[in-house]
Amino acid sequence: MRKVNPFKPTAGAEPPVLAGRxxxxxxxxxxxxxxxxxxxxxxxxxxxRGSGKTVLLTELGDIARQRGWRVVDVTAAEHLPQLICRRLEKTDSVDYSVELDLMVVKAKAQKEEPHRTEDIYEALERVAGKLTEKGKGLLVTIDEIQDASVEDVREIAVAIQHLIRERRNIAFVFAGLTAGVMNLLGEDGPTFLRRAYPKELDTIPVGEVEAALRATFEKNGVRIDEGALATAADSTAGYAYLIQLVGYNIWRAAQVRGGGEFDAISAEDVEKGVAVARREFERTVLETAIAHLPKTAMEYLVAMSEDVLASSTGEIASRLGVPASSLSTARKLLVSRQVIEPTARGYVGFSIPFMREYLIENREALLARYGVEG
Structure with missing residues (x-):
């Protein structure tokens, strides 16, 4: 019988084992x-991007549901408070009540009129209030919150804060790109959300990656020796999306080799799978991250690729033959898109694994897009 590939490299898909979280x-x-x-x-x-934020939100929602909580998941968009209100209406459109009358129990399902005029506080209070009375609660999650307006986020934050003061059982978890979230919560952002419990998703230790890969293979009746496992884990650089991508393609290589039937992963399977995963990662993550950059930003990245470790912003300017001040706009853009990150005062590094190698290998083609010789 053909084994189903357990790895899920699709964006947001829940992996069989959640590593490092x-x-x-x-x-x-x-x-x-x-x-x-x-x-x-x-x-x-x-x-x-690719650090597993959306997957983690899904897992938190599952934990809440197991406890009988109601969960509303949204991704940031225009008119975010109204979007949450519509989701609450959809999940709370039927109210099941029980009447006791002369020892006769009558159960009825009463369809409520849509609460179209409710604001975000009223909508959340209506649902969280009912759930709190029953010993349950409401979880609201927002993904990609950096794409929301400050005004919308402030309106939601004020509502959540009031409900907590009123001792309603409500939980609120929001996720997004680090630089974008910090900008959103800056001087003009909602003070209340700055106090939210911070969880930065760093790279996952190689030991935990090995454990996750081993558990997934063995759970599905497939053996892998320690050497091949170590090679596979190292190739992910502890990056959540790459863990799934590498696992998926190693499994796929074993399927092809065995004609669909196999019970062990070979060193050759790992080698082939890692190579395919790396190409796919370049296409879906690295190329996407640097797509449509202005010329100065691309030149900045190429200059950075000459350094094995962190790059001095002054040295980058020297390589490009321009004043450091003229590169501040390009640097801010690259930081906001989370392609690079400050590592110390006056130094930056790449935020995404294998970006340096990709820039070195494709230097001429990347610069040629702007009419520049590599």
Whole structure:
């Protein structure tokens, strides 16, 4: 019987084993247990693209549902408060009530009129209030929150803050790109959300990656020796999306080799799978990250690629033959898109693994787009 590939490299798809995020899950679960005001009930999750933010939001929602909580998941868009209100109406459109009359139990499902005139506070209070009375609660998650307006986020934050003060069982978790979230919560942003429990999704230790890969293979009846496992884990650089991409393509290589039937992963499977995963990662993540950059920003990245470790902003300017001040706009753009990140005062590094290698290998083609010789 053909084995189904257990790895899920599709954006946002929940992997079979969630590696390296136990602390976040534990803090959230403890927050639900400890009640109103617990830090784990108000959380911000940040990290670069492909670090597993959306997957983590899904997992937190599953934890809440297992406890009988209602969950509303949205991705930031225009008119975000109204979007949350519509989702609440959809999930709360039927009210099941029980009447006791002369020892006769009558159950009825009463269809409520849509609450089209409610603001975000009223909508959240209506649902969270009912759930709190039943010993349950409401979790609201917002993904890609950096794409929301400050005004919309402030309106939601004020509503959440009031509900916590009124001791409603409500939890709020929002996720987004680090630089974008910090800009959103800057001087003009909602002060209340700056106090949200911060969770930055760093790279996952190689040991935890090995454990996750091994668990996934073995759970599905497939063996892998320690050498091949170590090679596979190292190739991911601890990057959440790459873990799934590498695992998927190693499994696929074994399928092809065995004609659909196999019970072990060979070193050759790992080699082929990693090579395919790397090409796919370049196409879906690296190329996307630098698409449509202005010429100065691309030249900035190419100049950075000459350094093995962090790059001095002054040295980058020297290589390009321009004043450092003339590159501030390009640097800010690259930081905001989370292609690079400050590592110390006057130094920057790449935020995404293998970006340096990709720039070196494709230098001529990348610069040729702007009519520049590599």
């Amino acid at each position: 136990d602390a976040v899950l534990d803090d959230f679960e403890i927050g639900l247990e400890e009640g109103v005001g617990a830090p784990g009930r108000l959380m911000r999750i940040t990290g670069p």
